[in-house]
Amino acid sequence: MNTSQRIKQKGRSDTLKVDYLARVEGEGSLFVKIKDNRVVDAKFKIFEPPRFFEAFLRGRNYYEAPDITARICGICPIAYQMSSAQAMENAFGVKVEGPLRELRRLIYCGEWIQSHALHVYMLHAPDFLGYESVIHMAKDYGEVVKQALQLKKIGNELMQLVGGRDIHPINVAVGGFYYIPPRERFLAMADKLKWARDAAVEMVKLTAGFKFPDLEREYEFVALHHPAEYAIAEGRLVSTSGLDIDINEYENYFEEVHVEHSNALQSVMKGRGAYKVGPLARYNLNFKQLPPSCKRLAKELGFLPPVKNPFKSIVVRSLETLFACEEALRIIGNLELPEAPRVELRVRAGTGYGCTEAPRGICWHKYTVDEKGIIRFARIVPPTSQNQKTMEEDLREYVQKHLDLPKERLTWECEQALRNYDPCISCATHFLKLEIEWE
């Protein structure tokens, strides 16, 4: 391809195509069609094979749901474990509170730290710094990459401590945990987390200095909100346009629609259209609840909400990493170990809902179980499928605005625009309709 080739020529038609979108978890491709200097089509296609989780969950025991749904995504297993456990607890009419709830928040902080560190440094920063990958980047930014790996490792260690291992933890149960590790093991994390907190401050400063492609959009942001804390594993669903509902009302307000240009089913808010979940949504809706260190740093660097440029999500992810380190330190600092590893459950027939903030945004679950606790129905809405429509709209607008860029540059920036969402395609596909076009 001729790198100086410009798309913007009178009456010119062209196609931008990336067949294998790299540095996202899963397999996807993007497709933008330009006719007479106008973007006529923008598709983010997913060709990840379907795995049918909602189907084979039927007929399984309720207590298997956290282990099974974890396997939807190796990068955010806790999101699936927590949402499914919460849904089962909801069906049985119990709430997990006190020290058990704090430990759940702690393991979730671990997932946010490792997932954000992975995405910010290893998958997204190379775009801003002009490298093909973190491996290429390491040659010039050796110290940064070393620090990134350490930070990610500390997130993983937190997951290993509470969960037994970092990929598909074995210790998350409906009602709590199987086992509570001894106090010393928690206390041993404190110094590492203090180091991680300092590293996260540097991460924020580094990313805040990047050059951000120019794009600002009026999104409707949707996130969980909790009156007492920066919501992670519990809250009501709120939006920047005034939505404020219980998680069990989700289906009354959100639906999947068939969109002609992409032939795909995408989540939209009924009567309102595309919306956006994830770090920017949480940040813009719940900024007040961040610890003073995050707020100060945001102010100092000029990143106070609302942040509407999707490329700036990399800074917000870094700020959330700092939050997660602070929060983990707070929990360990006030550590109270629960008397029993989990609350007692009385199995009964019913329907339950769960919704928690995966690193990429809300992960919503609904299950119906029978009187023996056997799952009869399951529905899971992961974050990426909710953002898919917004991702395509970003793409459309971005390309339209930058038609004068060299084709190769523009193609890369389109990839980068999708990587703003840290799209976790493995998660999205068991729900999205696939349009498979093999060449």
Added chain:
Amino acid sequence: MKQTKKPRIAVWKFASCDGCQLSLLDCEDELLDIVGAVEIAYFPEASRAFGKGPYDISLVEGSITTPHDAERIHQVRRLSKVLITIGACATAGGIQALRNFAEVEKYIPMVYASPQYIETLKKSTPINEHVFVDFELRGCPINKYQLLEVFNAYLNGRKPNVPPHSVCLECKLNGNACVMVAHGTPCLGPVTQAGCGALCPAYNRGCYGCFGPKETPNPTAMGEWLSQMGMSEEDIVRSFRTFNAYAEAFRRESETLEYR
């Protein structure tokens, strides 16, 4: 592999959750050394640079579930001197192989509103049903230290040291109290291959078999044992049908119980 040039590595994904390839990025302390010793020529999850084959070692994650993937795996084999499968999806078909015990036609409308667009095979199958595999590394997910061992072994032309014995032996080596004996908690440890370090028993729960069957297991005796502990036949079938449901030994036992 004796050569002056750095060995070229590729990482491939089929139907999976990405957890096993993430294990490679999870080698935080070793990653920079690995990158120094080999050339990561193809690893789409981590790099937008796509280096052309052939490759000295291919790591393959995921199972075969679509007609296209059934062809793609042959290309991967042709491009690879050594092909190593990583994880339960690639070695046994993974959790998505639960469809193999049902009718996938019935599954599709449970998940997708426009079933006409779904292209999928009736079964989810392991890589070795399609091409020759040089080495299979078990686990859902794999253990990253075992991955490093396999890597090292192939780079140095020796056999990987990955023991085929049971999780029980790891329990004994760690001095774990046996959850079956101590609390009457059902545990698949006796029939499950080691590799995780007997993680679940150390966290006070029974092994659920995520590393798949050990060498020459006795799942029938295991099933009887579970039944004596008061587990229903349906639950015993379910416990053999998780992440390694389609692995020969587990599959046979669950089918025998089901059709009895």
